[in-house]
Amino acid sequence: MSESNAKSMSIIVTKGSLDWAYPPMILGTTAAAMGVDVSMFFTFYGLPLLKKELDLKLTTLGNPAMEMPMMGGHMAMPNIMAALPGATAGATIMMKNMMKKKGVASIEELRELAVEADIELIACQMTMDLFEYNIDEMIDGVTLGGAATYMERALKSDINLFI
Amino acid sequence: MDANSTLDAKGLNCPLPILKAKKALKALETGEVLEIIATDPGSIPDFEAFCRTTGHELLEANEEGDLYTFYIKKN
Numbered sequence: 117m118s119e120s121n122a123k124s125m126s127i128i129v130t131k132g133s134l135d136w137a138y139p140p141m142i143l144g145t146t147a148a149a150m151g152v153d154v155s156m157f158f159t160f161y162g163l164p165l166l167k168k169e170l171d172l173k174l175t176t177l178g179n180p181a182m183e184m185p186m187m188g189g190h191m192a193m194p195n196i197m198a199a200l201p202g203a204t205a206g207a208t209i210m211m212k213n214m215m216k217k218k219g220v221a222s223i224e225e226l227r228e229l230a231v232e233a234d235i236e237l238i239a240c241q242m243t244m245d246l247f248e249y250n251i252d253e254m255i256d257g258v259t260l261g262g263a264a265t266y267m268e269r270a271l272k273s274d275i276n277l278f279i
Numbered sequence: 280m281d282a283n284s285t286l287d288a289k290g291l292n293c294p295l296p297i298l299k300a301k302k303a304l305k306a307l308e309t310g311e312v313l314e315i316i317a318t319d320p321g322s323i324p325d326f327e328a329f330c331r332t333t334g335h336e337l338l339e340a341n342e343e344g345d346l347y348t349f350y351i352k353k354n
Binding site for chain 1: 290291292293294295297298300301318319328329332333
């Protein structure tokens with residue numbers, strides 16, 4: 117899979133919220149841009165990141181370190197706010213606007229770059245079955261694999277990340 | 280400095296300047312120079328690291344106000 121000199125990296129992607137989609141996507145694409153062979157294994161709540169249509173959301177619930185930049189300062193989000201109707205949609209829209217304003221790539225764009233960079237995208241077979249996802253719901257180029265598939269990649273990789 | 284190609288990365292935030300530079304470099308011949316104009320301050324250490332790791336040469340890095348200009352030679 118990789119040349120003898122090329123560095124390699126594996127990432128296990130376990131989360132699929134709008135904020136947590138960023139670390140694996142940024143690290144994966146940047147590593148690929150720097151000549152690293154990248155393999156990304158999507159499992160559990162990381163699986164929705166492979167869907168053809170992305171509908172990633174952000175919640176303020178249980179995110180005590182989340183401080184949204186507002187009115188020149190930072191505003192923390194108490195859990196009670198998440199109980200308000202529309203709170204998730206509101207937080208999601210706020211985050212997307214922040215990304216756009218600061219010129220940060222969308223997850224769609226990063227994912228397209230990941231595919232272009234020939235990053236290996238593996239969907240965990242077991243959690244696909246568990247959550248009753250169909251491979252046809254996922255973007256083209258995704259392969260299926262289990263823990264042993266991941267383990268083989270990880271054993272050969274210079275960097276192994278669990279996100 | 281002269282460049283064979285220019286990449287306008289103004290307004291783009293990490294990791295886009297690096298990703299787009301990588302793509303632009305792919306289109307160049309060995310020895311050719313890519314000029315990148317960015318506004319992301321993180322691009323300074325990033326392009327240095329990028330060049331150290333990929334072996335491309337960072338010929339020049341300029342800072343003028345909030346514009347950062349890089350010249351990278353494809354090796």
